[in-house]
Amino acid sequence: MPDVPLSDSPLLSARSLTKYYGRQLGCADVSFDIHEGEVLAVVGESGSGKSTLLGLLSTELEPSAGQVLYRMRDGETRDLLALTEAERRFLLRTDWGFVRQDAREGLRMGVSAGGNVGERLMAIGARHYGNIRGAALDWLGRVEIASDRIDETPAAFSGGMRQRLQIARNLVTHPRLVFMDEPTSGLDVSVQARLLDLIRGLVAELGLAVIIVTHDLAVARLLSHRIMVMRHGRVVETGLTDQVLDDPQEAYSQLLVSSVLAA
Numbered sequence: 574m575p576d577v578p579l580s581d582s583p584l585l586s587a588r589s590l591t592k593y594y595g596r597q598l599g600c601a602d603v604s605f606d607i608h609e610g611e612v613l614a615v616v617g618e619s620g621s622g623k624s625t626l627l628g629l630l631s632t633e634l635e636p637s638a639g640q641v642l643y644r645m646r647d648g649e650t651r652d653l654l655a656l657t658e659a660e661r662r663f664l665l666r667t668d669w670g671f672v673r674q675d676a677r678e679g680l681r682m683g684v685s686a687g688g689n690v691g692e693r694l695m696a697i698g699a700r701h702y703g704n705i706r707g708a709a710l711d712w713l714g715r716v717e718i719a720s721d722r723i724d725e726t727p728a729a730f731s732g733g734m735r736q737r738l739q740i741a742r743n744l745v746t747h748p749r750l751v752f753m754d755e756p757t758s759g760l761d762v763s764v765q766a767r768l769l770d771l772i773r774g775l776v777a778e779l780g781l782a783v784i785i786v787t788h789d790l791a792v793a794r795l796l797s798h799r800i801m802v803m804r805h806g807r808v809v810e811t812g813l814t815d816q817v818l819d820d821p822q823e824a825y826s827q828l829l830v831s832s833v834l835a836a
C-alpha cells in the first residue's frame with residue numbers, strides 16, 4: 574500500500590449518488606470523499622454498480638439524484654453538474670485521467686504511440702513539435718515502452734503495452750485524479766504483476782488520487798488505501814483496505830473475501 578500524506582479537504586465528494594436506467598437500478602445512495610494522493614478501490618460482483626458509479630463520477634453519466642463535488646485547480650469546490658462545457662472538457666483532458674479495461678476505448682488505435690501521448694498535450698495547447706515529442710518519449714520511457722516503438726501504432730502492441738501506453742497518455746498532463754476501470758483484467762498473471770507494480774510506483778511518485786474499479790481483491794489490496802464493497806448498486810461496507818479484507822464486518826464482504834463468491 575503506497576504511503577502518501579493526505580491533504581485536508583476532499584478532492585472529490587460523492588453525495589447520495591443514485592442512477593436508474595429506466596426502472597433498473599444502477600447504483601443508489603453512494604457517498605464518499607477522496608483526497609489527493611488517496612487510492613480508493615471499488616469492488617463487487619458483476620452488476621453491482623461499479624461501472625455506473627465511475628460513469629457518474631467522471632460525468633459520462635448523469636445521476637438520477639445526488640451530486641459530485643470537485644475541488645478545481647483554483648481551489649474552488651464545484652458541483653460537477655453545474656460546470657460549463659469548457660470546464661468539463663478541461664477536467665476530462667487535463668485534470669483527470671481514465672484508464673479503461675479495453676485499451677481500444679482509451680487509445681486511438683490508428684495513431685502512433687507518440688501521437689497518442691502527444692495528442693493529450695496538444696489538447697491543452699502544446700504546439701511545439703520537438704517539446705511534444707520529447708515529452709512523449711519521456712513518458713514512453715516511464716512506462717517501459719522502448720523509444721524505437723514511438724512511431725508504431727498500438728495495434729502492433731501486446732495487451733500489457735497497450736495498458737502502459739494508456740497510462741502514459743493519461744498521465745502526461747499531470748492529472749490529479751485518475752479513474753481506472755479494471756485496468757489489469759484479461760492480462761496474463763505476470764503481465765498483470767508488472768503493470769500493477771508500475772501503477773503503484775507512479776501513483777505514489779505523483780501523489781495521484783485514484784478511483785479504481787476491480788473485481789480482483791488482490792489488485793485492491795496491492796493498490797488501494799481504502800476499499801468500498803458494493804452489491805446490487807449499494808455500498809455494503811467501506812473502510813481501510815487491510816481492515817476490510819482481513820476483518821470484514823458485513824456478511825456479504827465476508828463471502829466476497831473468502832472467495833465463496835465469484836467476484
Ligand SMILES: Nc1ncnc2c1ncn2[C@@H]1O[C@H](COP(=O)(O)OP(=O)(O)OP(=O)(O)O)[C@@H](O)[C@H]1O
Binds near residue numbers: 597600621
Ligand atoms: N445502459 C444500461 N441500461 C440498463 N441497465 C444498465 C445499463 N448499464 C448498467 N445497467 C444495470 O445497472 C446495474 C449495475 O451495472 P454496472 O455495469 O454498473 O455494474 P458493474 O459492477 O460495473 O458490473 P461489471 O463488472 O459486469 O461491469 C446492473 O443491474 C446492470 O444491468
